[in-house]
Amino acid sequence: MQITKLRAMAISCILLCTSLPAKANTIMDTLTNKQRVLSFYKLIVGQRRADLIPEFVREDYRQHNPTVKQGRDGITEMINYLKALPPPQAGAKSPIIRAIQEGDLVVTHLDVEFMGKRMAVIDLFKLKDGMLAEHWDGIQALPDQTGMAITATNGRYKIDQNASATKSKAIVDQFYQAVIQKASVTDLIKPDYVEHDLAVIHSGKGLGAYLTADNDRQIKIHRIIGEGDFVVVQSEFKRAGKAFVFYEIFRVEHSKIAEHWSVEQAIPDGVEPDAMF
Incomplete structure (x- = not known):
């Protein structure tokens, strides 16, 4: 698996989603598509639970990032790579800032920091029958914005569900x-x-x-x-x-x-x- 330095930094910092319980096999049938994606981040990426990949990801999963293998193999290799890195710090803040869903499409906006470097990431997932079927993304390195009132990722994050x-x-x-x-x-x-x-x-x-x-x-x-x-x-x-x-x-x-x-x-x-x- 070819993992660019930027990609490695991004995936190593996608840690926690605080809104979901830990046992995916007991809650999958009741989750929205957005909750399934957030649970994927927490359980598989954050906790390195490669054993849960078949419960979240279709076997024919299509990856639009050219540096990652197709299918479940690409995610499995990513998790195995993460296992070789230091584990996340206890109580680490989730890098997921926003999550937006329309039908079978879910978008997440992340602010990732690792070894003093920072980047903005937007992931787009398509789900089919409640499982991750496709993935697209974009990653952009960011300068230090410490102390700035407006940064690349801060601002409003709560969705007004009353808006059309x-x-x-x-x-x-x-x-x-x-x-x-x-x-x-x-x-x-x-x-x-x-x-x-x-x-x-x-x-x-x-x-x-x-x-x-x-x-x-x-x-x-x-x-x-x-x-x-x-x-x-x-x-x-x-x-x-x-x-x-x-x-x-x-x-x-x-x-x-x-x-x-x-x-x-x-x-x-x-x-x-x-x-x-």
């Missing part, structure tokens, strides 16, 4: 259609919206201006996933001939974008972009 996911998705879709057409998005973004994307912050521009200013940015939307007031966009873009995977999380408030997070990762040379989606 359909309406939230429509606002984000409208926003991206305008971006692709290089039209104004001012009416779709709150004047006091909170930006967590470091590249946008450092540019000194708002999100719409940042995305539309890059004339070489070729955008292709793959999925828009929503739960309540949170919307996830999985897309790819090309910049100066280089392909990237791009995951974004939007929070919508009063029919406008109120908050934005993202993870950007270059597609490895020699890997076809379609394999990542």
Whole structure:
């Protein structure tokens, strides 16, 4: 198994999900898809329970990360790798910041820290018959943001279940259609919206201006996933001939974008972009 340094750091810090009991074989039939994913993190990744993989993961599990083997073998190798690392510290804070579900799709947003280095991770799982069937992800290394009021992953995390996911998705879709057409998005973004994307912050521009200013940015939307007031966009873009995977999380408030997070990762040379989606 080829494990990049960045990937090793990420998976070694995905530790605990505090909301679930420990015995997967007694609760699986009553869990939502989101709870199944969080239980997978806790029991298999956090506790290194490779013996539970057949209860959570389909035999034909499809992995869209080119550094990991297909099927259960890839996850088994990952867990065996983790077993060789120091165990998680007792009481360690869960790196899972947000979890968003629409139907059989579950997105998790993680803030991972290991050996003084930090990264943002967005995982996307597809479930079938209650078991993990497919996985996509994006990982982005982060600078030290200690003491900063706004970081790449902090901010609102609770989902407003009274908000309409359909309406939230429509606002984000409208926003991206305008971006692709290089039209104004001012009416779709709150004047006091909170930006967590470091590249946008450092540019000194708002999100719409940042995305539309890059004339070489070729955008292709793959999925828009929503739960309540949170919307996830999985897309790819090309910049100066280089392909990237791009995951974004939007929070919508009063029919406008109120908050934005993202993870950007270059597609490895020699890997076809379609394999990542």
